[in-house]
Amino acid sequence: MSIVMANDLCKHYGSSENPVKALSHAQFSMAKGERVALVGRSGSGKTTMLNLLAGLDRPTSGVLRVAGKDLPTLSSRALAQYRCRDIGVVFQSFQLLPNRSALANVEVPLMLQGMDATTRRQRALAALDRVGLSERAAHQPAQMSGGEQQRVAVARAVVHRPSVILADEPTGNLDSQSAEAVMALILEVVKEVSAALLLITHDHALARVAATRLVTMSDGCVKPAQRYHVT
Amino acid sequence: MSFRDIAAMAWHNLWSRKLRTFLNVLGVVMACVVLTMMLAGTRGVEESIHRLIEGSDDVRRFGIYRSYKPNTEVPEEALRVEEGTDPERRKRLQEHLRDVWLRTHSQRTQLTEVELKALAELPHMEELRPDGRLSGTLVAGNAKTNASIRIAPLNRAARARLVVGDYLEKGDDEGVLLGEYAAFRLGYTSDEDLRRLIGTEVSVSISLRNARISPLIAMLGIQPLTEASLARFRNAVDASKLQAVERAFLDAVMAKAITTSTNQPKTLTVTMTVRGIVREAKEEDSISIFNLIRDPSGADIFMTNARATELEMQQEGFTSFYAAIGMVDDVRHLGTLVDEVAALGFRTRSSRATVDKVDTELGKVRLALGGLSLLILCVSALGISNTMVVSVLERVREFGVLKALGAQDGSVLVLMLLEGAFTGLVGALVGIATSLGVSHFTSALAQQYISDRLRHDFDASVFRFAPADLLLVITIAVGVCTVAAILPAWRAARLDPIAAMRG
Numbered sequence: 001m002s003i004v005m006a007n008d009l010c011k012h013y014g015s016s017e018n019p020v021k022a023l024s025h026a027q028f029s030m031a032k033g034e035r036v037a038l039v040g041r042s043g044s045g046k047t048t049m050l051n052l053l054a055g056l057d058r059p060t061s062g063v064l065r066v067a068g069k070d071l072p073t074l075s076s077r078a079l080a081q082y083r084c085r086d087i088g089v090v091f092q093s094f095q096l097l098p099n100r101s102a103l104a105n106v107e108v109p110l111m112l113q114g115m116d117a118t119t120r121r122q123r124a125l126a127a128l129d130r131v132g133l134s135e136r137a138a139h140q141p142a143q144m145s146g147g148e149q150q151r152v153a154v155a156r157a158v159v160h161r162p163s164v165i166l167a168d169e170p171t172g173n174l175d176s177q178s179a180e181a182v183m184a185l186i187l188e189v190v191k192e193v194s195a196a197l198l199l200i201t202h203d204h205a206l207a208r209v210a211a212t213r214l215v216t217m218s219d220g221c222v223k224p225a226q227r228y229h230v231t
Numbered sequence: 232m233s234f235r236d237i238a239a240m241a242w243h244n245l246w247s248r249k250l251r252t253f254l255n256v257l258g259v260v261m262a263c264v265v266l267t268m269m270l271a272g273t274r275g276v277e278e279s280i281h282r283l284i285e286g287s288d289d290v291r292r293f294g295i296y297r298s299y300k301p302n303t304e305v306p307e308e309a310l311r312v313e314e315g316t317d318p319e320r321r322k323r324l325q326e327h328l329r330d331v332w333l334r335t336h337s338q339r340t341q342l343t344e345v346e347l348k349a350l351a352e353l354p355h356m357e358e359l360r361p362d363g364r365l366s367g368t369l370v371a372g373n374a375k376t377n378a379s380i381r382i383a384p385l386n387r388a389a390r391a392r393l394v395v396g397d398y399l400e401k402g403d404d405e406g407v408l409l410g411e412y413a414a415f416r417l418g419y420t421s422d423e424d425l426r427r428l429i430g431t432e433v434s435v436s437i438s439l440r441n442a443r444i445s446p447l448i449a450m451l452g453i454q455p456l457t458e459a460s461l462a463r464f465r466n467a468v469d470a471s472k473l474q475a476v477e478r479a480f481l482d483a484v485m486a487k488a489i490t491t492s493t494n495q496p497k498t499l500t501v502t503m504t505v506r507g508i509v510r511e512a513k514e515e516d517s518i519s520i521f522n523l524i525r526d527p528s529g530a531d532i533f534m535t536n537a538r539a540t541e542l543e544m545q546q547e548g549f550t551s552f553y554a555a556i557g558m559v560d561d562v563r564h565l566g567t568l569v570d571e572v573a574a575l576g577f578r579t580r581s582s583r584a585t586v587d588k589v590d591t592e593l594g595k596v597r598l599a600l601g602g603l604s605l606l607i608l609c610v611s612a613l614g615i616s617n618t619m620v621v622s623v624l625e626r627v628r629e630f631g632v633l634k635a636l637g638a639q640d641g642s643v644l645v646l647m648l649l650e651g652a653f654t655g656l657v658g659a660l661v662g663i664a665t666s667l668g669v670s671h672f673t674s675a676l677a678q679q680y681i682s683d684r685l686r687h688d689f690d691a692s693v694f695r696f697a698p699a700d701l702l703l704v705i706t707i708a709v710g711v712c713t714v715a716a717i718l719p720a721w722r723a724a725r726l727d728p729i730a731a732m733r734g
Contacts, residue, residue, distance in 0.1 A: 076640065080637050083635065095628070097633070098629065099629075100243070
């Protein structure tokens, strides 16, 4: 059963007379727990696809169902709830709240869900512990390395146990050693929470390591999938 | 996201940007200090002045004068003033016309025993003294002196003028108070002399000739006519060739002359016991602006109301007192009592208008200072709004992340509004605390200034911090700062998370 299903998905920017077609009749789906790598050159529509799946943007036309929710029809309020309950996102530039501790950053999705302070603190500490940063819980992002910040971002993406995790170039800002460690961590925790993973990257080698299926995007269209052996 | 979490996040945001928060709070503090001091100062001065007024005998005292029955209908023709006259002038002229008409067509009210009794029984009338003009000769031992006689007032200010002995109490009709100067004229000067005088008997001889005619005769230097002189004058008139009208006129004059001049003036001598010695009033004994109706402190002899009134009414040709002095039990009832006295047909003179004027002026000061403080607060609010707009621009990425992670627009809006509200709350609390400190040091200066202006001791606290005022300051500060945050909050809430995260 598909956890993500995009059918005839279009996203146009600019004026109706002269639109920029970021996505053009894209077909895409993901099974529950599946790991998919979305590759393509810059401007191919990868980030647009991620924004639509993350509920940060709305498609111009087409069908987009994620975790049983028909995203184009959701209200702004329901879409915000979808973002904090059903998905977890790991951004390339970490996107941590600068004046908050690592622990507070990890707590944010749980806080947005309205969870009580004690429970969310326990869960956030557990998530930080899982990414090996429990001793840095009180530290602010500026006091941590890039690799550590991305590990905090991974903890934040999985702490609420979402059904889909979206990772947008998660190792793009890290050195090769940190990148390997972070990617390995993402794969481990994704497996633990049984979430589907959509990895956006232009690094085919990384895609081959992380994903069971490769989807290529070009000019806003999704090319036929290439399946890897599960490792 | 719960309200508690939003509030905690707002507080954390303020705390983590200390310099910005400090500058914002400082603006609010300054405005709140001005607002709090203004409210406390106005209230303090207002309450102190009211306390001064309420505790003052000068304000409670009012004059009562004979007038005309007000219930007499004045015909419209009598009040006719040309059309087109300025309305204010027309009103003033009509008052004159009404007065003239009443004088010629209406009965004048009198202040006889009956009216005085009715006035004394009015609610809230604490004391009523007819304003008599008795005089006589005061004899103590072998010494004697001419002396003016007045009723001893029973108020605090009058009692405070006691130098030696006890004050004269109501019902003590055999006792008298002597003026310090009268005692001096009798040869009693030192404290010991004055103490010797207490309890001794003095005699007071009072001429019962009509007080208003006697001084006139004396002034003109006319010798009273004897019976023989009058008879000769009458014969001369009879022998003259005067016309009937002229003869009638002279007859009337002679009839009057006989009643006022031919009778030997009666003299009444009463023996009384000295209870105390009083000094004359000094300027600082009263609040000059309210002292419209003065107590007769400069007399030589003071008697009880009952005794002096009884003597006054025994005078030849006495018909009515010219005036009386009333004393209301509480300043708050002054207006009501004065109105009731006026309704009985008497003219009054009281400090009511002055008290009202003081209230009005205090209200104006309060309004002006309040407006000024609000203006300062609004200027602070503009500064806060500006800083918060900059703060939103700086934190665009942060708001983008929050929204990308699932924060509702409303949560972001409330977050920013709460940051504004907290700024106002902290500013107000610090401002109030600062005001309390400042007031402690400035109170003495303000007291001195007010004392100088009133020419009366003013030792009450100048600043009065009422809980309601403090609550008002907090409400205004929080309200203004929250309003100042609306625009930045709206901008933050409406941010597109994708664009915001790009910065």
